[in-house]
Amino acid sequence: MASVGVDSEVTRIMIGVNESSIKGYPHASISSKSAFEWTLNKIIRSNTSGFKLLFLHVQVPDEDGFDDVDSIYASPQDFRDANRKDKINGSHLLEYFVNRCHDIGVVCEAWVKRGDAKEVICHEVKRVKPDLLVVGNRGLGPFQRVFVGTVSEFCVKHCECPVVTIKRSAEETPHDPVDD
């Protein structure tokens, strides 16, 4: 039988993950979880030693100002506290994915970057050179997309590696589909 790259290095899959946009729910977004579960169930399957997962969470500094509406900055320390809070949220998010991988026996790495999600993801793809990038997508219609932007569309166009976009299933979509 011909070789199927059995002896080659593991397949490295980067997954872009973000926090839920639902207020007061500091966990992974529905579309991030969909992207992760799809990768496990459809690609990795039982071949846990053939893959390595790379989780990238991009924190958007002051995304829309809402988070800072009730914040009062009176000293440099206040800014440091805010930054620390952001960082803690990021690692909390990554902990979920890393723990799941650990339970299943899939090698992984996870890290947080700050900046514009789509730009940072493409930059990290260039740096880390994964075999595949998996990103979630809310599956919004064109009208809704105008307002929320689509990181996934940008990545498909600009990232220097194969990219697959995983939409949430219909039953996972919240009442307001812009929520995630």
Add this chain to the structure above:
Amino acid sequence: MASVGVDSEVTRIMIGVNESSIKGYPHASISSKSAFEWTLNKIIRSNTSGFKLLFLHVQVPDEDGFDDVDSIYASPQDFRDANRKDKINGSHLLEYFVNRCHDIGVVCEAWVKRGDAKEVICHEVKRVKPDLLVVGNRGLGPFQRVFVGTVSEFCVKHCECPVVTIKRSAEETPHDPVDD
């Protein structure tokens, strides 16, 4: 250890394949082969029993008229002969992929449809419901794309399943990158 969908059905990956556009070379295009090899090496790896490959070749009837420039149609039989020739070409193409799968031990199916490639692929995705569609792409710049169209971009936007586009590597690109 948690389950990773080990017991679930196989992952069904559809691969859109086409003939080389290089005149007098009736074999699979470079980008089709790239898409296929990527799927084997990066996704299926050693887990040959976990996947089923579905090869779809869409024959474009009279794509640009060039094929018919030297043909003379004098009777209904001439048209039947031309159609039979098209069909033979299509099955010859699929034979390459099916043989490779057979050698490796990956279950597969392959079929030919006629029509507009992008429309037919999306239609077949709707009908067959694969877990993933893999399509090749010549990796042309925006200027060149205007003239040759991109089936892959259409599929990414419109097909009802996750889609991944595999570009040819730089060393596989022929002298004229529009050739494939």
